Amino acid sequence: xxxxxxxxxxxxxxxxxxxxxxxxxxxxxxxxxxxxxxxxxxxxxxxxxxxxxxxxxxxxxxxxxxxxxxxxxxxxxxxxxxxxxxxxxxxxxxxxxxxxxxxxxxxxxxxxxxxxxxxxxxxxxxxxxxxxxxxxxxxxxxxxxxxxxxxxxxxxxxxxxxxxxxxxxxxxxxxxxxxxxxxxxxxxxxxxxxxxxxxxxxxxxxxxxxxxxxxxxxxxxxxxxxxxxxxxxxxxxxxxxxxxxxxxxxxxxxxxxxxxxxxxxxxxxxxxxxxxxxxxxxxxxxxxxxxxxxxxxxxxxxxxxxxxxxxxxxxxxxxxxxxxxxxxxxxxxxxxxxxxxxxxxxxxxxxxxxxxxxxxxxxxxxxxxxxxxxxxxxxxxxxxxxxxxxxxxxxxxxxxxxxxxxxxxxxxxxxxxxx
Amino acid sequence: xxxxxxxxxxxxxxxxxxxxxxxxxxxxxxxxxxxxxxxxxxxxxxxxxxxxxxxxxxxxxxxxxxxxxxxxxxxxxxxxxxxxxxxxxxxxxxxxxxxxxxxxxxxxxxxxxxxxxxxxxxxxxxxxxxxxxxxxxxxxxxxxxxxxxxxxxxxxxxxxxxxxxxxxxxxxxxxxxxxxxxxxxxxxxxxxxxxxxxxxxxxxxxxxxxxxxxxxxxxxxxxxxxxxxxxxxxxxxxxxxxxxxxxxxxxxxxxxxxxxxxxxxxxxxxxxxxxxxxxxxxxxxxxxxxxxxxxxxxxxxxxxxxxxxxxxxxxxxxxxxxxxxxxxxxxxxxxxxxxxxxxxxxxxxxxxxxxxxxxxxxxxxxxxxxxxxxxxxxxxxxxxxxxxxxxxxxxxxxxxxxxxxxxxxxxxxxxxxxx
Numbered sequence: 089x090x091x092x093x094x095x096x097x098x099x100x101x102x103x104x105x106x107x108x109x110x111x112x113x114x115x116x117x118x119x120x121x122x123x124x125x126x127x128x129x130x131x132x133x134x135x136x137x138x139x140x141x142x143x144x145x146x147x148x149x150x151x152x153x154x155x156x157x158x159x160x161x162x163x164x165x166x167x168x169x170x171x172x173x174x175x176x177x178x179x180x181x182x183x184x185x186x187x188x189x190x191x192x193x194x195x196x197x198x199x200x201x202x203x204x205x206x207x208x209x210x211x212x213x214x215x216x217x218x219x220x221x222x223x224x225x226x227x228x229x230x231x232x233x234x235x236x237x238x239x240x241x242x243x244x245x246x247x248x249x250x251x252x253x254x255x256x257x258x259x260x261x262x263x264x265x266x267x268x269x270x271x272x273x274x275x276x277x278x279x280x281x282x283x284x285x286x287x288x289x290x291x292x293x294x295x296x297x298x299x300x301x302x303x304x305x306x307x308x309x310x311x312x313x314x315x316x317x318x319x320x321x322x323x324x325x326x327x328x329x330x331x332x333x334x335x336x337x338x339x340x341x342x343x344x345x346x347x348x349x350x351x352x353x354x355x356x357x358x359x360x361x362x363x364x365x366x367x368x369x370x371x372x373x374x375x376x377x378x379x380x381x382x383x384x385x386x387x388x389x390x391x392x393x394x395x396x397x398x399x400x401x402x403x404x405x406x407x408x409x410x411x412x413x414x415x416x417x418x419x420x421x422x423x424x425x426x427x428x429x430x431x432x433x434x435x436x437x438x439x440x441x442x443x444x445x446x447x448x449x450x451x452x453x454x455x456x457x458x459x460x461x462x463x464x465x466x467x468x469x470x471x472x473x474x475x476x477x478x479x480x481x482x483x484x485x486x487x488x489x490x491x492x493x494x495x496x497x498x499x500x501x502x503x504x505x506x507x
Numbered sequence: 508x509x510x511x512x513x514x515x516x517x518x519x520x521x522x523x524x525x526x527x528x529x530x531x532x533x534x535x536x537x538x539x540x541x542x543x544x545x546x547x548x549x550x551x552x553x554x555x556x557x558x559x560x561x562x563x564x565x566x567x568x569x570x571x572x573x574x575x576x577x578x579x580x581x582x583x584x585x586x587x588x589x590x591x592x593x594x595x596x597x598x599x600x601x602x603x604x605x606x607x608x609x610x611x612x613x614x615x616x617x618x619x620x621x622x623x624x625x626x627x628x629x630x631x632x633x634x635x636x637x638x639x640x641x642x643x644x645x646x647x648x649x650x651x652x653x654x655x656x657x658x659x660x661x662x663x664x665x666x667x668x669x670x671x672x673x674x675x676x677x678x679x680x681x682x683x684x685x686x687x688x689x690x691x692x693x694x695x696x697x698x699x700x701x702x703x704x705x706x707x708x709x710x711x712x713x714x715x716x717x718x719x720x721x722x723x724x725x726x727x728x729x730x731x732x733x734x735x736x737x738x739x740x741x742x743x744x745x746x747x748x749x750x751x752x753x754x755x756x757x758x759x760x761x762x763x764x765x766x767x768x769x770x771x772x773x774x775x776x777x778x779x780x781x782x783x784x785x786x787x788x789x790x791x792x793x794x795x796x797x798x799x800x801x802x803x804x805x806x807x808x809x810x811x812x813x814x815x816x817x818x819x820x821x822x823x824x825x826x827x828x829x830x831x832x833x834x835x836x837x838x839x840x841x842x843x844x845x846x847x848x849x850x851x852x853x854x855x856x857x858x859x860x861x862x863x864x865x866x867x868x869x870x871x872x873x874x875x876x877x878x879x880x881x882x883x884x885x886x887x888x889x890x891x892x893x894x895x896x897x898x899x900x901x902x903x904x905x906x907x908x909x910x911x912x913x914x915x916x917x918x919x920x921x922x923x924x925x926x
Contacts, residue, residue, distance in 0.1 A: 128553070307580075375803070394815065394817050399808055483667060
């Protein structure tokens, strides 16, 4: 069994000026990990000839597979492609099949004026020493090179084009070409306990883990995912993982939210489909973010009825029928208000379950009594509601995200426990 | 005037398995660019001693400033900090002021059981050869080292802690320590024209640009931002930029959406505050995403009343009063439906302006007549509405994002032209 290492090189000034957040590398790394390829390094360089050349040399020295994204756009000053031709001792030629594809796209999909511009035609040029990886969803093709036993793959930086080429061409090619180890994962999510306290609790568990298995702490949005990973022979790995995952689950039983690696919005959909029930949201401080999370799941129209974002108090009163007296007496950010929002939204939407939130996300709007980060969350059905007060202490963006994920967690728990 | 180069090193296996998307590097790069520091390379390495050491050596060879994030969490196997101590020929000592701060945080902010765990105490250890950069918002302090004329800064990987240390300590230090060039920017956003066609149109403009000024094409979400950048002596730069920006604006007048570098949700807020008007959204396919964008802006409660997410057709009928006949005759994804949604939501929310969207985001729900990606957008006030049909051809996530940004663009245009 070989250990196969990969490096990811991203090319483009836009990454070095911070214009673009690099989501491609995370996707590539995840996909490679799933098939048993270890990503050793990730490097970002600008549209500078010497920098790209040096990065290719450096990464080829440590990795078997070098994945390159970016540097192929129509206004990229023609640096990357000629450089690749030279690096692999070839020359640029027009690739007729790609040209036909680009022509087709402009004519029938983009519906842009013909004839093609020179820069568009150039997208169909490739070094004569590469294997072209057809890009069905865009104009710049992927290119595969081999040199000194290393494999180099160049892909466009547009995320959906890169993903297409990875899934259609690159991952199948790697699986065929290399004898890869089997990699097994088991993941669970904890809520309400910090990373250091988890680590303290799991000290002995970690010490007693078989050497084949590694435990990773993956904190995100105030929750910590625990992941067991092992690689080796499939049957042995699966059995070992199963046994140790069961022990881990027992150790964190009181703080475990899900025993698999899915988001709460996906879990919510599964719970609701199982019960043939529907859900709605009444949102103040999250401004539609919870509904957005729920509807980011394909097929959510099966169980999601809709939402009212009651940002202004008049909407809380007029549509959700929150009492004016309540708003005056205890304010919009209160347990009473979110409880009444649940009742109101369930009636308006004729749904089975609801979640309601009201809080102060900042930077303004806080007071001594209700500082920025104060949030009331309610979840419920037509029979009962449950409420929780949260105190976040971050910026507006993160406070909204944390409110959203906590609201979905409480909603999932409520639905799971509702028989 | 020196040219100051920086490298960013991110440490952590979570980046190499794709668990985490690296947003820190983009923030750091943006902030450094603003003050005239050029980011030469970004490198991500795992929690592996030799890899970190080599990255420090490599980056110190090419950059004046090396910014390091990550590798400092409580379960990080104690690799990075001891390595930094050794790399800079020091030893780890307890930093009493940091320990007092960590103790305070656990006692008064996190409200966690005392006494501190060993791993929490360890967060207050630092190499005795560093300058401690106090982290007011977390437990792991920043650390500044100098070696052979290079400056190294180590920061925690938690985004808001990194941002705090950058803004409080690192950026002021760099500005004081180095004589930096003045960097000027002028940015505008175009809509409805591809990068290659823009480049074709601006070919002569680019050829005639003074050598001090660079033009960058920054495509994102189907729109292309054009940015002029120049560095040098402030007054000269400002004047040159102003002149050339005016020429650029004339060249793209017909496709320009905004002549500055802001988002449509921020522009929307500014337009509404200027006119003392309010806005609402009626969303089907975007599921609350447009409301989420609007409310991501601090102070949006001043002009945003609320939203109805009418995912289910019953909500379109019952709350927004879309005609049942319309839904039966032409369907929910139609010009008539979004027009009626505008009328309905304006009445329900008692707002001045509204945007309504209905479409098919995929992967399911498409038909030959209305394929996935078909979207109707309407914007309007109590007097008139304008509609637009869009055809996107991406995955669910991107279709939602593109619908959101286009809806906000149309809304801003409508409000700007409404006198």
